[in-house]
Amino acid sequence: PPGSRFLIDGEPTGSKLATGTRGVLRVRLRARGRAGHSSAPHLFESAIDKLIDALVRLREIALPSHPMFGGTFYTVGLIEGGVAPNVVPAHAAAEILFRIVGDAGDVLRAVKTLEPLVEVEDVLRVPPVRLHTVPGVPTESFPFTTDVPLLSAWGTPLLMGPGSFLVAHTDEEHVALDEFDASIDLYVRLMTELLAGV
Known part of the structure; x- marks a missing residue:
């Protein structure tokens, strides 16, 4: 009170x-592609492939560290995408929760280097x-x-x-x-x- x-x-x-x-920084990554029949994937663009590429690149990004807390780490908690196995997916998304040790803006700027492969949406920030x-x-x-x-x-x-x-x-x-x-x-x-x- x-x-x-x-x-x-x-x-x-x-x-x-x-x-x-x-603290935490929660972000949503959105990938956009072009849907089509999976028998001709070369004619379309898989949003899931783009999202996977972005998540692999994310592993290589240097994230901030702090003497008391240690390094920033994250969990990919949600992934969604596609409508059927025989359709090249037009949409895919992932939600990631970063356990941050300093300014959320520093982590967000690092994650935004994944654009334009994916769109990066800032969902939630709680400071350490x-x-x-x-x-x-x-x-x-x-x-x-x-x-x-x-x-x-x-x-x-x-x-x-x-x-x-x-x-x-x-x-x-x-x-x-x-x-x-x-x-x-x-x-x-x-x-x-x-x-x-x-």
């Missing part, structure tokens, strides 16, 4: 305080963040992104919670009860130390 001095976001960090998290820590509490930087940048009006952000992000979005997502119980004491300690310093 407005007027809060601190915000503790409870994302799974193994009960360590995060020193920072990566450095976070407040408390002396004596174990810390680590994390490769994921949170909603902390959207909650700046809620006070100085801290990030800590029980569990591991490595099992997030899997069938094994869980938090061990003993870690959950121990995190309660850690949250109380954090709040006590933070409020004592105010």
Whole structure:
């Protein structure tokens, strides 16, 4: 709420305080071709082939690095294209999520070197963040992104919670009860130390 001095976001960090998290840049690549019968591919232009070429080139692009976060990396999360196996595809697209370590514009400029092979659409940007820590509490930087940048009006952000992000979005997502119980004491300690310093 407005007027809060601190915000503790409870994302799974193994009960360590995060020193920072990566940001994200989500882009959509669109390839356009010319549809036709697949028995005469030389007369038409495959959008899927163009998209594949762009994705292969993307692997060769140098992406930014940062001393705390390491290198930028990405996942091609969605690919779509074509209408039937016997038709040279006129359209293809891929959505890519970059885990960024600095300015999203630097990564976007690098990806735009794939044009005009594909169109590059900037879909979403969330900046990387450095976070407040408390002396004596174990810390680590994390490769994921949170909603902390959207909650700046809620006070100085801290990030800590029980569990591991490595099992997030899997069938094994869980938090061990003993870690959950121990995190309660850690949250109380954090709040006590933070409020004592105010």
